[in-house]
Amino acid sequence: DQQVKQNSPSLSVQEGRISILNCDYTNSMFDYFLWYKKYPAEGPTFLISISSIKDKNEDGRFTVFLNKSAKHLSLHIVPSQPGDSAVYFCAALFGNEKLTFGTGTRLTIIP
Amino acid sequence: NAGVTQTPKFQVLKTGQSMTLQCAQDMNHNSMYWYRQDPGMGLRLIYYSASEGTTDKGEVPNGYNVSRLNKREFSLRLESAAPSQTSVYFCASSETRSYGYTFGSGTRLTVV
Numbered sequence: 001d002q003q004v005k006q007n008s009p010s011l012s013v014q015e016g017r018i019s020i021l022n023c024d025y026t027n028s029m030f031d032y033f034l035w036y037k038k039y040p041a042e043g044p045t046f047l048i049s050i051s052s053i054k055d056k057n058e059d060g061r062f063t064v065f066l067n068k069s070a071k072h073l074s075l076h077i078v079p080s081q082p083g084d085s086a087v088y089f090c091a092a093l094f095g096n097e098k099l100t101f102g103t104g105t106r107l108t109i110i111p
Numbered sequence: 112n113a114g115v116t117q118t119p120k121f122q123v124l125k126t127g128q129s130m131t132l133q134c135a136q137d138m139n140h141n142s143m144y145w146y147r148q149d150p151g152m153g154l155r156l157i158y159y160s161a162s163e164g165t166t167d168k169g170e171v172p173n174g175y176n177v178s179r180l181n182k183r184e185f186s187l188r189l190e191s192a193a194p195s196q197t198s199v200y201f202c203a204s205s206e207t208r209s210y211g212y213t214f215g216s217g218t219r220l221t222v223v
Contacts, residue, residue: 004153006153009151034211036211041216041217042216042217043115043201043203043214043215043216043217044154044201044212044214045214046211046212046213049211089153089154091211096161098144098156098159098169099156099211099212100156101146101153101154101155102153103151103152103153104153
């Protein structure tokens, strides 16, 4: 039972354009959401997070949007840069439970 | 550098062999975790330790054992390796939910 889903295994975007990565979840108890970025041969690194009491959180080029009624969150990267090419995982938790991860989306930025 | 250190980085085992993956963190975090990453499956939790002296099963614990040796160290043991345990293993630690987990660089394990 995949509680956190990333339905796009891969995404290609031209440099300078907006990258939009999507994530859906099924467990309405989740109250905190995070995005991680992973380069090959490295561990995932924390990128940005959002609490369920908010619908938007911004950090530089990265913005996360949360739509609780649709159980959907998205990560926007503007403008996209070659160094953004990586695998992106969304993750969710409730209370002090463990993080549940999605399956990941491989983002490729085309120069 | 501060963070989570995993050893070894690579390992090849024969079916039936045993080994222990080591993990240490120097951030004074209470909670530590072991995940495995497989193609198309994302990151799945094997075991976790909410504090020193406690361990609990995650989503895919079968075939594994863990030891929280002290606050810094959390090891993962494969008693009798199987080809299905071929994967990349990540250790992580955390203190507060706001910043999620800090991950190590991973151990790539192949069981032949």
